[in-house]
Amino acid sequence: MSIALASTALVRCGGQPVNEAPAEFPLGVASGDPSADGAILWARYQGSEALKVLVWRATADASTALELSADGPYARVEVVGLDPGTAYRFAFVAGAHRSPEGRFRTAPPAGTRPLVRFGATSCAKYGWPFDCLARAAERDDLDAFLMLGDTVYADEAGTLAQYRDVWARSFVLPAFQSLRARTALIATWDDHEFDNNFGGDNVPPERRQAAEQAFFEHMPGRVTARPIWRSVRFGDTAEVFVLDSRSEREEPRYISAAQMQWLKAALSASTAKFKVMMSSVPIASYAVPFFQPFADDRWEGFPQSRDEILRHIDEQQIGGVLWVAGDFHLACAGRVSAKGVGANQYEVLVGPAAQMPNLSPSYPSGPQFDWSSGINNYTELELDPERGTIRARWFDGRGRALYTRDI
Amino acid sequence: MLAIAATALALSLTAGPAASDAGAGLDEAGTAAASAPEPATDASAALGLLSDAGVARSPVERPGALRQTGAHLLFAAGVVASSLLAVGLVYLPARGYFDVVGRPEPLVGTITFVPAGALKIAVSYWLLPELYRAGGGTPDIEATRQTMWRWVRWPALTAALGVVACIVGAALEREAFGRGQLLMAVGFSGVALSHTAFDILSIVASSYGYRH
Missing domain, CATH: 3.60.21.70 (Alkaline phosphatase D (PhoD))
Structure with missing residues (x-):
């Protein structure tokens, strides 16, 4: 199985100018199974440079992004430690190449009953x-x-x-x-x-x-x-x-x-x-x-x-x-x-x-x-x-x- | 159209030898001159639906084998075309309803069998035998028509019964999901089998009538 589970350690990242690269990320990005403090982030990566994923609040800009390392042609990263019930954006980055942007919303916290x-x-x-x-x-x-x-x-x-x-x-x-x-x-x-x-x-x-x-x-x-x-x-x-x-x-x-x-x-x-x-x-x-x-x-x-x-x-x-x-x-x-x-x-x-x-x-x-x-x-x-x-x-x-x- | 087809069907199924005599002289225009036409005495005769027994025929000029084969193929193509037309008459309204509403309406999908079936019978009876003229010579079109009709009237009848079953089933289905499906399934099967039999028999019988 070539799926790589990346480290879940969160690292602050300053964010840097990158170019969207469809060739390196031919299937775009995706997220799944959200929890109150995170989600699974996914990308199909066709490149050789080190891969990482940036995650930031949808209402903020990418300069505030968290950075996680990722790996593999079918990169799968579990991000944790996020705020519940909050919309986030994310993108995978490999060198100067950047994936299309994705978004997800963390689940509401336990004990609450929002719509x-x-x-x-x-x-x-x-x-x-x-x-x-x-x-x-x-x-x-x-x-x-x-x-x-x-x-x-x-x-x-x-x-x-x-x-x-x-x-x-x-x-x-x-x-x-x-x-x-x-x-x-x-x-x-x-x-x-x-x-x-x-x-x-x-x-x-x-x-x-x-x-x-x-x-x-x-x-x-x-x-x-x-x-x-x-x-x-x-x-x-x-x-x-x-x-x-x-x-x-x-x-x-x-x-x-x-x-x-x-x-x-x-x-x-x-x-x-x-x-x-x-x-x-x-x-x-x-x-x-x-x-x-x-x-x-x-x-x-x-x-x-x-x-x-x-x-x-x-x-x-x-x-x-x-x-x-x-x-x-x-x-x-x-x-x-x-x-x-x-x-x-x-x-x-x-x-x-x-x-x-x-x-x-x-x-x-x-x-x-x-x-x-x-x-x-x-x-x-x-x-x-x-x-x-x-x-x-x-x-x-x-x-x-x-x-x-x-x- | 349906009334004509139904009348034709009913009269044909009950027609006996005496009635057949009344049809003498109602051959195709090309052959009528050889016999002395007599006025039609009843509706069945006027429709030209009776057996060809006793009909005085003009001498038939036979075309070559190649042209006969061509005539057979033309007739078969006509049968296929008329079937496609009938299927289209059933399918298109049902599909149109589906496209607008997003679901099938059993009554729309079954009532359309009526005009489609009537058209199919009418075309098969009146129009398709005429295609044998394309083979050349002086074919006895009326004999061909009558021979074909004697064979296909039974599948036409069972198809009509199948249509009735479909419509009754569709009406029941509208009252409660599933209530009319068995009847609809029986009706659909009857129509499909009868339609197939109708087409096969019409080709075989018309070929026989044309050659004899």
Whole structure:
């Protein structure tokens, strides 16, 4: 694994004039998994000079920047010691070469309940217009952007070099560069980062390892190896539970026993007002003929695991749970179940960001579902602890609001 | 258009030998001169939809094998073109609705089967057999038409039933997600299979009618 974890020691840097160098930083910069005092900073570096990263408050100028050393072609630096709930800028520097500028916001501190706003999407296939990502990149009011998987479509890749090429061809595009530089990402994977309908053991180990390495190289998360499930906290407003709905499947379990045990315990222990469940694949029941043929590829095809987590939430009366998923190539808002276990839980489907719409001749609608759309989109989730509601809004590539739902 | 097609279908399915006689003399313009035309006695005769049994035919001048093959290919191309036209008539309104609203509307996607199916039948019955004239000679177009129709009327009927199933299913689907999907799926399958059978049989039967 060529990811280099840099020293987290913070050094004051005076800042010096440098030139932006796309050749040295062909995929721009990114940040991810923000905490109350830092984040993961990332850059693809193609150069031989010593690399460092500068971090400074968004309201100040770069002369006040902190300096951290970085290393490797897929440079990954954990910055700590920052102020909570604060916007920062950063840039990588190698000699006289400087990367494009990135920005992120540290999470609110524990014990506070400010309004938190996420962007979210899924399914961004190279070759389709990335205007939704470009629109999302215009936002400067997001605390983080949730990537629900299928960030790239690497179905045709087999070797590490091929997987890297697939990631690079998407991330070199301006829309992706802008979004990744603009807001900290919280990402999970779905099947197409590996292969279509990837489910754990249906991809050869060597290929799977190459796909995983390419994912970790390109996504600025805190994890650099499996398991990828984790939670990211935003004060007492929200806790984002990042699930691995793909690589730990083993009949009859949809997710591993360890992941299930962690999830149930973490949910029960969470003091956050809202629990955002990032599952790349929907957990809602779509027990209808047009969707039933694909049930084996989602939670619904593994009723034991699905019932276990939904029942835990119901029986423990864990409030503020919102399931967020992608994969379906349609946006949707509705209850997880029409009746029975999960009937009081809600799920929103985000994306597709850039894909062919779902070809089903009928989309989810009442009484279980409130809305659905096949227009490429990104979603805004506004978590307001004062009102006790999550406002979900879907936007198309022109920035037009498609639907608003208070949950 | 639908009313004409439905009437044609119904009359054709019930037509017997006696009715067939009434159709004598309603051959193509090019062959009518050889027989004494009699006035049509009912609507079915006026539509020219009856069996060609008993129809007096003029001598048929056969073109060469190459030109016959060309005529067959032209007819087959016409079948494909009419199918594409029908599919377009179904797809484009549904796609237009989707582009505006962002989701499919089951009723839009199924009601469009009606004009598309009617057009497909009308073109297949009235227009496509005429393409055999391009092969030269004096082909018996009416015999070709009637032979084709005797074969394709059954898939036309099952397609019509499939369309009805689709529309009823779509209406149910609008009431509750999933309620009409099974019926829609059955209807879609019926329409697709019937359409395929219609096209294959129309090519085979018209070829047979043209050659005999």
